[in-house]
Amino acid sequence: MANVFAKKPIVIERGKGALVWDINGKEYVDCTSSYGVALLGHSHPKIVKAVCEQANRLISCHAGFYNEKRTEFLQKLTSITPKGLDKAFLSNSGAESVECAIKLARKFSSKPEIIAVMGAFHGKTMGALSATWDKRYREPFQPLVPEIKHVPPDNLDKAREAITDRTAAFLIEPIRGEGGIRVPPDGYLQGLRELCNEKKILLIFDEVQTGFGRTGRLFASQHWGVVPDIMCLAKSLAGGLPLGVTVAKDDIMSKFKVGDHSTTYSGSPLVCAAASSAIDVLLEEHLVDRAATLGTYFKTKLSGLQNKHKAVKEVRGLGLMLGIEVRFDVLHTVLKTAERGVLILDAGRNVLRFLPPLVIEKEQIDKAVSVVDCVLEEEENERASSSPTN
Numbered sequence: 001m002a003n004v005f006a007k008k009p010i011v012i013e014r015g016k017g018a019l020v021w022d023i024n025g026k027e028y029v030d031c032t033s034s035y036g037v038a039l040l041g042h043s044h045p046k047i048v049k050a051v052c053e054q055a056n057r058l059i060s061c062h063a064g065f066y067n068e069k070r071t072e073f074l075q076k077l078t079s080i081t082p083k084g085l086d087k088a089f090l091s092n093s094g095a096e097s098v099e100c101a102i103k104l105a106r107k108f109s110s111k112p113e114i115i116a117v118m119g120a121f122h123g124k125t126m127g128a129l130s131a132t133w134d135k136r137y138r139e140p141f142q143p144l145v146p147e148i149k150h151v152p153p154d155n156l157d158k159a160r161e162a163i164t165d166r167t168a169a170f171l172i173e174p175i176r177g178e179g180g181i182r183v184p185p186d187g188y189l190q191g192l193r194e195l196c197n198e199k200k201i202l203l204i205f206d207e208v209q210t211g212f213g214r215t216g217r218l219f220a221s222q223h224w225g226v227v228p229d230i231m232c233l234a235k236s237l238a239g240g241l242p243l244g245v246t247v248a249k250d251d252i253m254s255k256f257k258v259g260d261h262s263t264t265y266s267g268s269p270l271v272c273a274a275a276s277s278a279i280d281v282l283l284e285e286h287l288v289d290r291a292a293t294l295g296t297y298f299k300t301k302l303s304g305l306q307n308k309h310k311a312v313k314e315v316r317g318l319g320l321m322l323g324i325e326v327r328f329d330v331l332h333t334v335l336k337t338a339e340r341g342v343l344i345l346d347a348g349r350n351v352l353r354f355l356p357p358l359v360i361e362k363e364q365i366d367k368a369v370s371v372v373d374c375v376l377e378e379e380e381n382e383r384a385s386s387s388p389t390n
């Protein structure tokens with residue numbers, strides 16, 4: 001396999017709920033959900049059943065033919081998406097859902113320019129990468145897609161200044177994930193919506209990480225009551241199977257004509273069966289409310305660490321999308337917590353990120369917090385003993 005992933009020295013063999021086990025039988029509380037994918041928990045029995053049944057019936061069916069599982073999923077999906085967003089293109093990943101949104105915005109408006117924000121992460125295919133901010137990801141692959149530019153986040157004046165008569169759309173994550181779990185100030189997304197309306201440009205929300213209940217609302221944009229024109233979804237949508245979805249208002253999606261966009265795997269029955277079942281699980285098990293309640297519990301506990309450890313600068317996030325910003329590089333910290341049986345993610349250089357499955361139990365949260373507490377203490381002691389004043 002290409003050497004593009006920062007590997008951890010763990011071979012994961014199986015998972016159940018918020019727990020995974022390695023090949024030696026060691027148990028871990030998984031606060032990564034495989035980067036937000038295992039939102040319903042690992043190997044949820046209803047997803048397993050849906051996948052097995054569908055695998056026995058029909059695995060692939062090109063979108064050039066109709067398929068009932070695909071229709072069933074699309075009906076359920078558009079019954080939960082924000083009002084008006086009821087036409088979907090199905091792909092296989094987050095980056096693809098963003099690629100589709102960029103192409104759609106250009107086709108709809110007949111204009112080329114896309115505005116994104118500094119600190120954004122939208123994926124690593126060429127279009128999505130052009131909207132991603134981090135220069136480590138971008139620079140080796142220049143030239144990127146032209147006319148995609150960045151403005152400072154949370155600043156409506158800068159957004160207004162950047163819009164020209166060539167602008168097709170403003171693309172933004174409602175809460176920046178890879179960029180360090182950054183929640184916008186109240187009023188910003190509403191202001192952006194008004195600005196896009198005034199300037200007649202499209203507003204695209206990338207809810208690949210925040211969508212599907214992660215933040216304690218079905219979609220993070222609902223915290224602020226803002227409906228975009230196009231929304232990108234992926235990660236957890238199909239209970240762990242690869243699925244990207246770009247949803248848009250009918251008049252926008254209808255600008256795509258036959259042949260304008262496609263992917264061979266679009267809407268495979270297997271993935272649609274999993275995704276249809278995933279929506280059932282999310283609603284039947286009231287997981288969105290659970291994310292809100294447990295998110296408050298988790299965040300309160302993490303905030304307790306801020307009072308205890310000088311190294312903690314800030315605790316941020318909504319629902320079960322949480323981050324702790326610390327005063328040092330966290331790459332080693334995530335390895336140390338893994339050694340103690342808790343998997344967490346980094347976000348940028350100095351943010352510890354928690355994206356646990358929404359089915360995580362309180363005791364598992366307690367364990368995660370107590371391990372992070374110990375590791376922070378260790379990190380602080382190590383730094384104190386190696387400081388030149390000692």
Ligand SMILES: Cc1ncc(COP(=O)(O)O)c(C=O)c1O
Pocket residue numbers: 035093094095096098121122123124173177178206207208209210234235
């Ligand atoms: C907000 C956001 N958009 C897009 C992507 C890209 O998704 P994928 O890795 O499935 O291509 C990610 C992945 O982390 C993401 O967090």
